[in-house]
Amino acid sequence: MLHVLDLNFLDLPDTIAAFLVDTEAGPALVETGPYSTFQHLRQAVREKGYALEDIGHVFLTHIHLDHAGAAWAMAELGATVYLHPFGEAHMNDPSKLLASATRIYGDDMDRLWGTLKPIPKEQLRTVAHGEAIHIGGMRFTAWHTPGHAVHHIAWQAGEVLFTGDVAGVKIEGGPAMPPCPPPDINIEDWQKSLQLIRQLDIDKLYLTHFGAISGEKIPGHLDELETGLLDWANWMRPHFENGENATELTPVFQAYVQEQLRKQGVSEAQLELYENANPSWMSVAGLLRYWRKKLEG
Helix, strand or coil: CEEEEECCHHHCCCCCEEEEECCCCCCEEECCCCHHHHHHHHHHHHHCCCCHHHCCEEECCCCCHHHHCCHHHHHHCCCEEEECHHHHHHHHCCHHHHHHHHHHHHHHHHHHCCCCCCCCHHHEEECCCCCEEEECCEEEEEEECCCCCCCCEEEEECCEEEEECCCCECCCCCCCECCCCCCCCCHHHHHHHHHHHHHCCCCEEEECCCEEEECCHHHHHHHHHHHHHHHHHHHHHHHHHCCCCHHHHHHHHHHHHHHHHHHCCCCHHHHHHHHHHCCHHHHHHHHHHHHHHHHHC
């Protein structure tokens, strides 16, 4: 049995999910959400008949705070945390990650994400590409899927794939959108990761932002995401080449994204959910950095 847990980020639905997986050895958790939603996580797990202390295994798709910010709290309750090798040092000593996030979010840091604390190395388990972790009769296979982040994993459990951010953001039946925050955006790597997903034997994607894409809808979803990713990157290139900076570009890009969403039938209420799940201002910095690395080396 698999349960989608709505973490009610900023007291809004359908923005950040965690996933509770029943196994013969007890429940496992995919994603933790940020520490700011930890009490929502506790309540959602309780409603499924468990306590957080029952969860011995936590699988992270990557270490961004909206996906992994509460991993330390789960480790304090005894869980082992499975993650990409590139994320281990930051989870063991989150000082740089915390400082970087605080510089970006300032006084909003606590409201949005909460804090971070170190996870002991003995509770961090790094996984190789294609490596399988067996928990209570359930096989979790780690597929390294860079593009959104170099430390990204899509976790396969049977015919289900937990995609983190590599399969994009899709809110309440709206369009698939590519989250492009700094510092690791790489369009070519992302396209390769999408091609890997297309080749897997799966019948359902679970997006952290937000929910399930099933069966015959999967190819169209991935194609729509890839088209959107290339569109955003191509939109940004001439602005980068003209020397425009993130400050002046942000309102222009935000207006462009909102226009795209409205044209595809997204309501004003859904626009807020999209912006909470995938802040368009962060994609400005991420895509500018991508072009700087690509064109300037």
